[in-house]
Amino acid sequence: MAKQPMLKFVSVDRDMPEKRDAEIRNKDFDEIYAEFADAKAAEQSSRCSQCGVPYCQNHCPLHNNIPDWLRMTATGRIEEAYQISQATNTFPEICGRICPQDRLCEGNCVIEQSGHGTVTIGAVEKYITDTAWEKGWVKPITPSAERKESVGIIGAGPGGLAAADRLRRAGVQVTVYDRYDRAGGLLTYGIPGFKLEKDIVMRRNAQLEAGGVTFKLNCEVGKDISFEDIRKAHDAVIIATGVYKTRDLQGPGSGARGIERAIDYLTASNRQDLGDTVPEIEDGTLNAEGKRVIVVGGGDTAMDCVRTAIRQGATSVKCLYRRDRANMPGSQREVQNAEEEGVVFEWLSAPKGFQGNPVSGVLVQKMRLGPPDASGRQSPEVIEGADDFEPADLVIKALGFEPEDLPALWGQPDLQVTGWGTVKMAQGSTVATEMDGVYAVGDIVRGASLVVWAIKDGRDCADTILDRLNAVNEIAAE
Ligand code: FAD
Ligand code: SF4
Ligand code: SF4
Numbered sequence: 165m166a167k168q169p170m171l172k173f174v175s176v177d178r179d180m181p182e183k184r185d186a187e188i189r190n191k192d193f194d195e196i197y198a199e200f201a202d203a204k205a206a207e208q209s210s211r212c213s214q215c216g217v218p219y220c221q222n223h224c225p226l227h228n229n230i231p232d233w234l235r236m237t238a239t240g241r242i243e244e245a246y247q248i249s250q251a252t253n254t255f256p257e258i259c260g261r262i263c264p265q266d267r268l269c270e271g272n273c274v275i276e277q278s279g280h281g282t283v284t285i286g287a288v289e290k291y292i293t294d295t296a297w298e299k300g301w302v303k304p305i306t307p308s309a310e311r312k313e314s315v316g317i318i319g320a321g322p323g324g325l326a327a328a329d330r331l332r333r334a335g336v337q338v339t340v341y342d343r344y345d346r347a348g349g350l351l352t353y354g355i356p357g358f359k360l361e362k363d364i365v366m367r368r369n370a371q372l373e374a375g376g377v378t379f380k381l382n383c384e385v386g387k388d389i390s391f392e393d394i395r396k397a398h399d400a401v402i403i404a405t406g407v408y409k410t411r412d413l414q415g416p417g418s419g420a421r422g423i424e425r426a427i428d429y430l431t432a433s434n435r436q437d438l439g440d441t442v443p444e445i446e447d448g449t450l451n452a453e454g455k456r457v458i459v460v461g462g463g464d465t466a467m468d469c470v471r472t473a474i475r476q477g478a479t480s481v482k483c484l485y486r487r488d489r490a491n492m493p494g495s496q497r498e499v500q501n502a503e504e505e506g507v508v509f510e511w512l513s514a515p516k517g518f519q520g521n522p523v524s525g526v527l528v529q530k531m532r533l534g535p536p537d538a539s540g541r542q543s544p545e546v547i548e549g550a551d552d553f554e555p556a557d558l559v560i561k562a563l564g565f566e567p568e569d570l571p572a573l574w575g576q577p578d579l580q581v582t583g584w585g586t587v588k589m590a591q592g593s594t595v596a597t598e599m600d601g602v603y604a605v606g607d608i609v610r611g612a613s614l615v616v617w618a619i620k621d622g623r624d625c626a627d628t629i630l631d632r633l634n635a636v637n638e639i640a641a642e
Pocket of ligand 2: 223226227228260263265268285289616
């Protein structure tokens with residue numbers, strides 16, 4: 165009788181791919197986790213209990229068919245695992261690397277709840293698609309027939325690119341406009357290489373181009389081309405511009421030199437990682453080397469900044485966050501990685517003011533957590549008289565992002581936005597705006613969110629547009 169390949173969670177312990185030693189990895193921008201060896205991927209996949217109601221799948225925004233690709237991997241059928249995985253996810257190797265799995269698929273794995281440690285879903289997903297690239301199974305798009313309709317996509321981040329991929333597969337003519345010189349959005353210029361190496365993103369960009377997607381880069385809508393001209397040139401338009409307005413620090417001295425925005429800091433570092441010469445790194449403005457660095461914030465962006473500063477050779481790196489560890493928005497896994505690499509966290513601490521210009525230090529206010537607010541979250545309260553001083557040569561503000569004012573920037577008063585400035589969806593739709601033929605996806609709709617949600621939106625939006633184009637064609641044919 166054939167041996168049961170699955171349900172090994174009782175006899176096989178959870179194991180992640182090897183993590184590089186902190187003392188070695190904190191000096192470069194390479195990813196910190198190695199790849200699973202084939203046998204290890206199969207072994208870890210075999211821990212899955214093949215739940216009848218897979219909570220992992222329910223909690224994956226893309227509803228990936230996780231139990232099936234785990235079973236295929238456990239039995240060595242990697243090409244089939246890849247086909248199943250890519251059917252629901254446009255960029256599985258990217259999600260496998262950077263999804264906060266502890267809050268999504270893995271956080272809901274039932275064997276974790278029985279005390280056995282979750283199946284390492286993200287690491288297996290990464291393994292499957294990395295193997296597919298290596299074996300040449302990931303092919304450029306070749307639509308079975310070309311269509312005459314075209315779609316213009318503003319923004320080449322994961323939301324825009326997921327839509328581009330799906331529309332192009334259906335034969336639609338796709339043009340992606342982006343103000344940056346490279347596609348990828350925050351995958352390219354926000355998220356550092358130690359989480360997602362740049363060539364992983366670049367090979368996807370190249371593949372889309374090889375599949376017939378036209379990229380118009382260095383092209384800022386509202387400046388180099390008008391929104392109206394894009395609307396006129398295409399049958400439908402998708403707004404996928406993300407959110408880039410930095411929430412600012414308050415307090416005396418907050419305008420001093422040496423207090424920098426996280427997005428500028430990370431973009432400069434990512435550019436250097438991509439091989440560009442970056443004047444702001446060369447002249448020290450956006451370079452932590454030899455400096456005492458303070459990063460303000462407790463989300464993923466703050467975690468990426470502190471770990472970048474360590475790698476640039478800062479003499480010390482501290483993170484100030486006004487709540488405690490349990491109540492921070494960033495991933496606990498990333499906090500642990502940062503601590504291992506030498507970052508010091510100052511919980512329940514917020515900046516009150518800044519000394520010097522250029523900055524030489526931060527006046528730190530100590531906080532405590534008060535009663536829960538309407539959302540159920542405990543609000544931080546100031547502890548009077550408990551201020552402290554932290555010397556600093558570089559302060560990075562990583563307090564989150566808000567949408568830019570698109571209606572004003574693009575001269576489009578009819579483009580409706582919510583009270584938060586995100587693009588407002590038409591009644592009953594998650595992707596269409598009130599403007600005819602204009603859609604929106606990703607962070608510009610949700611506010612700062614996750615790559616996996618942007619991919620889901622992009623895919624859903626492409627399907628909605630295809631339905632509409634097909635309906636128009638049917639009416640024309642009648
Ligand atoms: P973006 O990726 O922001 O792409 C938008 C694109 O639109 C950009 O390329 C921009 O240049 C372009 N654009 C904007 N305005 C214009 C214009 N007027 N004309 C032309 N082009 C324009 N998520 C995770 O899931 N895991 C993580 O680990 C993670 N880490 C993160 C770390 C950082 C530092 C940041 C900032 C975010 C992180 N996120 C993470 C969130 C994630 O990156 C975003 O949710 C996701 O990239 C949103 O995708 P998007 O396509 O909506 O927008
Ligand atoms: Fe988990 Fe993200 Fe992959 Fe879904 S896409 S299975 S949430 S890692
Ligand atoms: Fe397998 Fe865990 Fe998903 Fe169940 S919840 S199918 S054990 S990965």
